[in-house]
Amino acid sequence: MRIVCQFSCGAASAVATKLAIAQYGDGCEIINAYLAGEHADNRRFLADCEAWFGRKVVILRDEKYDADPIEVFRRTRYIKGRQGASCTKRLKRDLLRTFEQPGDVLVLGYTSDEQWRLDDFQEAYPDRPVVAPLIERGLTKTDCKTMVERAGITLPFMYLQGYQNANCIGCVKGGAGYFRAIREDYPEEFKRLADVEAEIGPGAYILRHRSGPLKGQRFPLHELPAGKADRKEWLPACGVTCEIAEQEYTS
Numbered sequence: 444m445r446i447v448c449q450f451s452c453g454a455a456s457a458v459a460t461k462l463a464i465a466q467y468g469d470g471c472e473i474i475n476a477y478l479a480g481e482h483a484d485n486r487r488f489l490a491d492c493e494a495w496f497g498r499k500v501v502i503l504r505d506e507k508y509d510a511d512p513i514e515v516f517r518r519t520r521y522i523k524g525r526q527g528a529s530c531t532k533r534l535k536r537d538l539l540r541t542f543e544q545p546g547d548v549l550v551l552g553y554t555s556d557e558q559w560r561l562d563d564f565q566e567a568y569p570d571r572p573v574v575a576p577l578i579e580r581g582l583t584k585t586d587c588k589t590m591v592e593r594a595g596i597t598l599p600f601m602y603l604q605g606y607q608n609a610n611c612i613g614c615v616k617g618g619a620g621y622f623r624a625i626r627e628d629y630p631e632e633f634k635r636l637a638d639v640e641a642e643i644g645p646g647a648y649i650l651r652h653r654s655g656p657l658k659g660q661r662f663p664l665h666e667l668p669a670g671k672a673d674r675k676e677w678l679p680a681c682g683v684t685c686e687i688a689e690q691e692y693t694s
Contacts, residue, residue: 446471446574448550449539450492450500452485453609454587454598455577456552457492458688461594462576463550464496465692471550474542476535477504479511480611480632484600488609491596503542505534512611516639522647528615548572555581586685588677593689598677604628605674615649620673622650622664627672637664 446467448460452475464471473496475489493500508514512530516522521529543549553560554577561575577587584607588598599609606624608614612632613625626633640647641663648661681689 444470445544445547446550447543447547448473449552450475450489451552451610452481452489452599453552454591454602455554455584457488457495457596458582458587458590459550459552459576460492460496461692462580462688463574464498466576471498472542473498473500474539475500475502476538477502477510478530478534478611479509480513480530480613482599482601482609482612485609488596488599495594495596501542503538505538508533510534512615513635513639516636516643516647520643520647522640522643522649523615530611530615546572548574551575552587553578554584554587556583580688581684582688585678585680586682586688589679589681590685590689592679593681602677605676607675617649618673619650619653619667620671622667623670624672624674626667633664640664 446463448456448463448471450456450460450473460471460473489500489502504510508518512528512534515530515533519529519533523529526532549571551561551564551573553575558578561573561578564573576582582590588602591598597603601609601612604624606621612629613622613636615636617625622633640649645661645663648663650664650667651661652658
């Protein structure tokens with residue numbers, strides 16, 4: 444039986460992987476789906492985490508779309524819907540499944556406030572054994588960021604800029620405030636996504652009006668109105684649950 448840790452270059456998956464290694468030892472395999480749309484600093488973070496884990500991460504890379512979310516959107520003519528984002532399925536989920544073997548136990552980095560994500564996963568894949576170390580230990584995303592820093596590792600650059608996640612620049616799961624920040628910080632990436640959204644047409648529009656007479660109607664990124672950009676200052680915090688979890692790999 445293999446324990447397969449899905450490492451996404453974020454703090455939560457890093458801590459989940461570290462805890463799994465402490466618990467299961469040499470039975471752990473670590474995999475990562477390379478994404479061309481991520482910040483380049485994610486590769487630095489991955490290398491730092493390899494040193495922390497004491498083992499290499501197996502990096503998988505999609506070839507059909509060259510690991511590029513924009514190419515997925517352009518060629519499939521679809522960005523996201525009720526079943527999620529098309530890039531997630533084609534560049535991550537399907538790719539990671541090529542590594543799996545019967546009997547594998549997946550380690551997922553869902554935090555204590557993401558029980559719903561674990562529930563959704565188990566409902567969608569009832570035959571796949573999974574463990575969620577962070578939920579089991581009551582660890583939040585803030586706990587995980589703090590634990591990574593306390594291990595002497597600099598967090599991914601996008602965290603330090605005030606973004607909540609270190610995923611692709613211009614993640615299609617973001618809201619208006621997030622995209623205002625992306626437009627300011629990464630104008631080229633913002634334009635590239637906005638252009639492909641416009642190319643596909645109104646059915647691909649990511650954002651909706653949240654109030655006013657147009658409430659509920661979609662609008663294109665190119666028409667995103669001025670307003671407050673959504674960034675949050677990163678403040679370390681580590682409570683009792685965090686300190687107890689750290690003892691699993693420091694004692």
